[in-house]
Amino acid sequence: MNDRSVEHATIVLERLYEAPPExxxxxxASPEAKRRWFSGPDNExxxxxxxxxxxxxxxxxxxxxxxxFEATYRDIVPGERIVYTYEMTIAGERFSVSVVTVEFAxxxxxxxxxxxxxxxxxxxxEEALRREHGWGGLLDALxxxxx
Numbered sequence: 330m331n332d333r334s335v336e337h338a339t340i341v342l343e344r345l346y347e348a349p350p351e352x353x354x355x356x357x358a359s360p361e362a363k364r365r366w367f368s369g370p371d372n373e374x375x376x377x378x379x380x381x382x383x384x385x386x387x388x389x390x391x392x393x394x395x396x397x398f399e400a401t402y403r404d405i406v407p408g409e410r411i412v413y414t415y416e417m418t419i420a421g422e423r424f425s426v427s428v429v430t431v432e433f434a435x436x437x438x439x440x441x442x443x444x445x446x447x448x449x450x451x452x453x454x455e456e457a458l459r460r461e462h463g464w465g466g467l468l469d470a471l472x473x474x475x476x
Contacts, residue, residue, distance in 0.1 A: 336450040338457035344468045346440045348475040350433040351408045353440040356474050357431065366474040367467060380405050384413070394420045409433055417455070424455045444468065
């Protein structure tokens with residue numbers, strides 16, 4: 330029996346932050362800031378924030394398995410937009426490949442952030458609802474970083 334499968338999903342999340350767009354953007358571009366809100370204190374993070382640059386992080390999933398996030402930046406417009414592709418592996422097995430667009434716009438004296446992720450989840454190792462929940466927590470942590 331073949332257990333191979335793919336699930337395609339698009340996730341769109343929006344947040345309003347009190348910080349200006351340039352500051353919200355910098356929280357994605359700065360390795361120090363991104364380490365605080367994105368990867369956590371026990372995870373490893375490498376960030377080369379430029380078009381063609383790479384981001385890599387390693388951590389532990391709740392079950393104890395090691396996971397790796399590996400991204401390549403495809404488009405960067407300072408203060409306005411970031412586009413990157415990434416894949417995730419757990420215990421050495423790829424379970425998703427995605428394209429993410431993060432848009433920053435001035436709104437209500439702060440920033441309106443829109444994150445759109447288009448994903449392929451491989452062999453039922455991940456699902457869109459769980460990914461959306463994960464992003465929600467990360468964007469909430471970004472809000473704490475910006476406050």
